[in-house]
Amino acid sequence: MxxxxxxxxxxxxxxxxxxxxxxxxxxxxxxxxxxxxxxxxxxxxxxxxxxxxxxxxxxxxxxxxxxxxxxxxxxxxxxLSPNHLKKAKLMFFFTRYPSSNMLKMFFSDVKFNRCITSQLIKWFSNFREFYYIQMEKFARQAINEGVTAVDELTVGRDAELFRALNMHYNKANDFEVPDRFIEVSQVTLREFFNAIVAGKDADPSWKKAIYKVICKLDSEVPDTFKSPNCLQELLHD
Incomplete structure (x- = not known):
């Protein structure tokens, strides 16, 4: 077959x-x-x-x-198990650009080699790609709806953008998304909005400038995530 x-x-x-x-x-x-x-x-x-x-x-x-x-x-x-994938998605709420050393620290129950390190890095690359696609989508949608001032763009827990992100990384909605992630999401959305309004999207590499801004906004991942059984501690019923 x-x-x-x-x-x-x-x-x-x-x-x-x-x-x-x-x-x-x-x-x-x-x-x-x-x-x-x-x-x-x-x-x-x-x-x-x-x-x-x-x-x-x-x-x-x-x-x-x-x-x-x-x-x-x-x-x-x-x-690597489905639980490792779920844990990685929850870590994305804190860090979008984890280093390989960080991954080894937070996935201590995994026997690392080149293939596993590459796979974990690939997961976060995929997480980022979905994140940035949503940001561009909602920024263009706002422009099409007549938004002209970047200050009009806000992201809250009741926003459609947040719901889309939460559904992707926290599908069961059993993890309390940190406020800092919502703040970073708003910054990202505004970066895309400003770049598109300024016509920078005509350049094939226009997103790189945004990536440089967002990569500096990572926050510390709570030590709880270092435990192999962290999902039991982090997730609420």
């Missing part, structure tokens, strides 16, 4: 072949990425292993052997 493909028009591919996820492993992987943001492309395991074997390593610059890459692929299945 051909491998199912789910594709989003605005998300980059993960670049992981379905051939590497036979049977129940594929099901686990699809559950782990249980939204339309993920593209899974069919491809043989051999192609993945060859690619990984050619890839340079970490600090020593050495590539992994085929056997090592196979072990790394297996550890992704064993090391």
């Amino acid at each position: 051909p491998c199912p493909v789910t594709e989003s028009p605005h998300r980059p591919a993960l670049g992981i072949g379905c051939g590497a996820w036979p049977g129940s492993s594929l099901l686990i992987f699809m559950q782990l990425h249980n939204d339309a943001s993920v593209l899974v492309r069919p491809g043989p395991e051999a192609a993945f292993l060859a690619k990984m074997a050619r890839r340079g390593g970490g600090g020593d610059g050495a590539g992994c052997t085929v056997a090592e890459c196979a072990v790394e692929r297996r550890e992704i299945q064993e090391g």
